[in-house]
Amino acid sequence: MNKKVLSLIAMVLSLVLMLVGCGANSNSSSAQAPEVQETEKTETFRVGLECGYAPFNWTQLDDSNGAVPIDGSQEYAGGYDVEIAKRIAGGLGKKLVIVKTEWTGLLPALTSGKIDAIIAGMSPTAERKETIDFSDNYYKSDLVMVVKRGGKYDNATSIQDFKGAKLTAQLNTFHYTVIDQIEGVIKEPAMDDFPAMRVALESGMIDGYVTERPEAVSAESAN
Structure with a gap:
C-alpha cells in the first residue's frame, strides 16, 4: 500500500x-x-x-x-x-x-x-x-496526516480538506485531540498502536491517521 x-x-x-x-x-x-x-x-x-x-x-x-x-x-x-x-x-x-x-x-x-x-x-x-x-528533549517533529495514495484525500492541501473524513490517532496521545481542529470530521475511536492504524487505513476503516513525520516516512517507505 x-x-x-x-x-x-x-x-x-x-x-x-x-x-x-x-x-x-x-x-x-x-x-x-x-x-x-x-x-x-x-x-x-x-x-x-x-x-x-x-x-x-x-x-x-x-x-x-x-x-x-x-x-x-x-x-x-x-x-x-x-x-x-x-x-x-x-x-x-x-x-x-x-x-x-x-x-x-x-x-x-x-x-x-x-x-x-x-x-x-x-x-x-x-x-x-x-x-x-x-529529561530534556532529544528530538522534535511536526505532526502530519497519513492517507492512502490515490484515495479520496490524496490531494488535500489543508486540514479543512478533511471535512467528512474518518480520522484517528493513537490512544492516550495528544495526537488524538488535534483532530478536533478539523470541522466536520468523523473522529473514529483511538487505536492502541501504529501497526493497527496502518491496517485500518489499508482496509478502508479510516481515511487517515495523525502521527509524527518520522513515523509517517517510515510507513511510506515500508509500503
Whole structure:
C-alpha cells in the first residue's frame, strides 16, 4: 500500500527521554529476598519501549545493526531509542534490558517499578508530570496526516480538506485531540498502536491517521 504524507498542523511535537520514575513500595509483599532484588536492580537498566514505532523503536528477528534482545522473548529491539538506551546504560555501568510494553502500559510499568525508564515520544504534559519526571528533549517533529495514495484525500492541501473524513490517532496521545481542529470530521475511536492504524487505513476503516513525520516516512517507505 502506498501512503502520502500531508502536513496537519504547524505544531512542534517534543519527543522526550524520560529517565526518572517512582520505585516500588518497600512495604509490598514482593519485597522478599531484598538482597537478591537489590543486586538485580543495581546491575540492570530496564527500559520500556513499544518496539513498534519505527524509526525510533521496532521489533526484529535478530541482533543485526546493534539490536538488543527483548526481555522474555526471542525477538530483538532496534531503533534510535534503543541506541540512546544503550548509551545511558553504558554510562551507568549497567546491563540494558528492553521490556516490550504497550503504550498504555508504559506509565503503570514505570510507576510500579517494573521498568526504570521510558524512552519514547512522550510529551511532558502537566498530568504526566504529577507522577513522573522528564529529561530534556532529544528530538522534535511536526505532526502530519497519513492517507492512502490515490484515495479520496490524496490531494488535500489543508486540514479543512478533511471535512467528512474518518480520522484517528493513537490512544492516550495528544495526537488524538488535534483532530478536533478539523470541522466536520468523523473522529473514529483511538487505536492502541501504529501497526493497527496502518491496517485500518489499508482496509478502508479510516481515511487517515495523525502521527509524527518520522513515523509517517517510515510507513511510506515500508509500503
